[in-house]
Amino acid sequence: MAATEARDRPYARMLDGRYQLIRSLSQMHENMQAPVLLAYDHLGKDGTGMYVAIKGIVDLFASLAKAKRILRELKFSVRLSGHPDLMYLENLLVPWDESTFTGIFMVFKLMRCDLSTRLAEGVAVAQAEAYGIAQQKGKGCGQKVGKPITGRLVKRWMFELLTGLAFMHGSGVLHRDIKPANLLVDEEDRLRISDMGLARADIRREEDFAYMWTSHVVSRSYRAPELFLRRDLAPEASDHVSPPSSPRPAVSDASPSSVVPDVPPRPGAAPSAYPPFSSYSPAIDVWSAGAVFAETLTGRVLIPAGLPVKEQLRAVLSFSGTPKRPDWCEGGGLSSPTMKRYLESLPYYHGMDKQGCFPGVSVEGTDLLDQLLAFDPRDRVSAADALRHPYFNSVRNEYLGRPRPMALNPKDFEFELREPSADELTKLRQEILQEIKAFRKRNGKGPGGVGASPQALSRVSLAGTTLPPRPTHDESAAKAVESHQFLRGDSVPVEKMGSMQLGDDPPSPQ
Structure with missing residues (x-):
């Protein structure tokens, strides 16, 4: 009995003979399918050891859709992780049983x-x-709580976010789930884009599959308005959302893979590299980045979570203003008849005074915000063009030499287009295994190693560690959050938040 308990203790379990599990970094619950674990890599940093984050994906073949999503995430994580503003994939562990495995382990840099x-x-x-x-x-009380947020820090975050998006978009990839919970920061407050689970590659040129391009992605507070335009606004149409799962208010649709029928494109519409029967373009990620930008300036979500579709669109228009294009209600030919009638019935919105909404932000900052959050995607700036905006003049030289976009091989994504067969899950199992082994071979990690059964993750209590204590992951930030009034709703008005210095602070001396 004692031997069994010792074997099940998380700090006694090893993966690949090198990773020592410590505890979960995720809020554990019975339906969790991808817990993120804090682990210690005994061979990292040239053998001196380092902390890492391990994403353990369980029940991988519970459905065809999930198996494809994980294979897609694997491919994007492998091919795009070399960019400094995207999460770096340290390692992939070969499953413990190659013929029957139901989960995998992905090792990432710890943020x-x-x-x-x-x-x-x-x-x-x-x-x-x-x-x-x-x-x-007097001043200085805030420094005892945690790390303050300054205007220069916000500017760096936005430059890093847009640089990562420009790289992805230039490589033909849409992230589709940009929100603060999927943007990680390290000890030096450098930002990286994470979680490629909902990303899609531009590999279609003719027919599109509706299930691959649904509007039910990204939390509503960060969802581009064009993704609502196909909705049927009949009174009986449901508009339910799920409870928040983030430390701060954020609401996601209950069914991220739900399918809403697409509206045929407008006759004579210009061809697009993205799906011909959907509202998708890189502009959806740009909108999300703009919503994140607004949130970093105030500490509050721009669009309240959980609003019905009509109220959300009114909130967006009241903030951004009614587009000047005469055909904006048509949504490029994608608006449903009921949506078009609703938009036409709305009054003209002048848009909010951004200088009044974000006191202390420069004129360049509010101008960039307007360009990122334009209601009509045709008026929205691209990520690459946004990086040339004068708002970033004071930080641009810190980011010279960023990698250029890369060309993805369409053959790597043929699994997206083939018709599912009776043995489709078997084929996907082999492709996942091949992807892992090819990664390990390219990165000099050997053909395989001693893995562990991911099914055991849901049965093991992940707590405790025997490793030397040190600040890890989000402990200090979480303590600051939990110890103050913000999460209890008794907050201080934004205009009185003296330590959120929205203007540029002077650069640190070289």
Whole structure:
């Protein structure tokens, strides 16, 4: 019995003979299918050891859709991870049984926390600062809580986010799920884009498959308005959303893979490299980036979570303003008849005064925000063009020599287009295994190793560690969040948050 307990303790379990499991970095629940684990790599950093994050994907072949999604995420993670603004894939572990495995392990660079938690920490710091000033204790109270958020830091985050998106879009890839929970920051506050599970490659040139391009992606607060335009606004149409799962308010649709029938394109419409029967283009990621930008400036979600479709569109239009194009209600020929009638019935919106909404932000910053959050995707700036905006003049030289976009091989994504057969899951199993082994061979990690059964992850209590204590993952940020008023709803007004310095702070001395 004692031997069994010792074997099941997480810090006694090893993966590939080198990774020592410590605890979960995810909120564990019975339906979790991809827990993220804190682990110690005994061979990392030239054998001196390093902390890593291991994503353990379980029940991989529960459905054909999930198996394809994981294979897709594998391919994107392998091919795009060399960019400094995308999550770096350290290793892939060969499954413990190549013929019957039902899960895989992906090893990533360990980051401090996600942007959602980091913003909450910044708000907690600002509240402590404002409280100290109100109590006549002077400035500096916020520094005892956590790391503040400054205008220059926001500018760096946005440049890194847009640089990563420009690389992905130039490579023919849409992320489709840009939100603070999928943007990770390290100890130096450098941002990386993570979670390629909903990404798609531009590999279609003729017919498209509707199930691959649904509007039910990305939390609603970060969803581009054109993805709503196909909706039928009949009174009986449902508009349900699921509860939030982030440290800060964020709501996702209950069914991320649900299919909404597409509307045929407008006759004579210009051809697009992206699906001919959907609203998809790189502009959806740009909109999400704009929503993230607005959130970093105030610490608050731009569009409240959980709004019905009509209210969400009104909120977006009241913020961005009614487009000047006469055919904007048609959504490029994609608006459903009921949606078009609804949009035509709305009053003209002038748009909010961005200088008033974001006090302290420069004119260049609010101009970029307007370009990122244009309601009509035809008026929205691209990620590559946004990087040339004057708002980034003071930080651009810090990011010279970024990799150029790469050309993906369409043959690597043929599994997306083939008709499913009776043995499709077997084929996908072999392709996943081949992808893992090819990665290990290219990166000099050998043909394989001693793995572990992912099924055991749901049965093991992941807590405790025997390794030397040190700050890991989001512990310090989470403590700041939990210890202050932000999560309890008793927050300080944005205009009184003295330590959220929205203007540029001077660059640090060289």
